Amino acid sequence: xxxxxxxxxxxxxxxxxxxxxxxxxxxxxxxxxxxxxxxxxxxxxxxxxxxxxxxxxxxxxxxxxxxxxxxxxxxxxxxxxxxxxxxxxxxxxxxxxxxxxxxxxxxxxxxxxxxxxxxxxxxxxxxxxxxxxxxxxxxxxxxxxxxxxxxxxxxxxx
Numbered sequence: 596x597x598x599x600x601x602x603x604x605x606x607x608x609x610x611x612x613x614x615x616x617x618x619x620x621x622x623x624x625x626x627x628x629x630x631x632x633x634x635x636x637x638x639x640x641x642x643x644x645x646x647x648x649x650x651x652x653x654x655x656x657x658x659x660x661x662x663x664x665x666x667x668x669x670x671x672x673x674x675x676x677x678x679x680x681x682x683x684x685x686x687x688x689x690x691x692x693x694x695x696x697x698x699x700x701x702x703x704x705x706x707x708x709x710x711x712x713x714x715x716x717x718x719x720x721x722x723x724x725x726x727x728x729x730x731x732x733x734x735x736x737x738x739x740x741x742x743x744x745x746x747x748x749x750x751x752x753x
Contacts, residue, residue, distance in 0.1 A: 627656060648695075658693040658705070665734040666691035669709055672732035676724055684724065685715030707738070710747040722753040 620634040625642065627650070632639045642657070644650025666689040677684045692708040713721040725746050729735045738744060746753050 658695055661705070662691040662693040662707075665693070665707060666709065668734045669711075669728055669732045672735070673711070673724055673728040676727040676731065680724075682716070682720070682724070684713055686712075688712045705738075705742045707742055707744045708747060709744065710750055712749055714749075718748065721748055725753055 621631055621638070622634070623629060623631040623642070627642055627644045629642045630640070631642055640660075641654035643652055643654030645656055645658075646652045669691075670687055670689050673687060674684065689712070690710040692710075694706045694708075696704050696706055698704050711721070711725050713724065716724065725748060729744070729746060735744065
């Protein structure tokens, strides 16, 4: 079976895209056993299949990069929600887990756990901040409906 994919034309993109605030550019060769570098040179990584997937390790992988990116973006979204509510959240940390799972038909899918620590905020308020961040975080918006995302507060579901 042949599958055909088409990209929107430049005109279609301009009508569906809001003002672009920032675009990241990267170049990758070799896939999971390759090399990746951003156009500004700030990120330059060897990509390696993890030992858990039969690889030799010795580099990073797409799931690790996604875990860092999602957690960083989510923490910024959390700070924005808190600022709008005039709350000082104090120290925040996020432990993120990105899991690669088989779909059963030869494909793969991702699942994410974001475990947020907000020690200086009451649990109910912290849970509301986390839910609010999940509504505005670009990673959450990009993955909603496509990836299972579990939100935890200090290791407990919210």
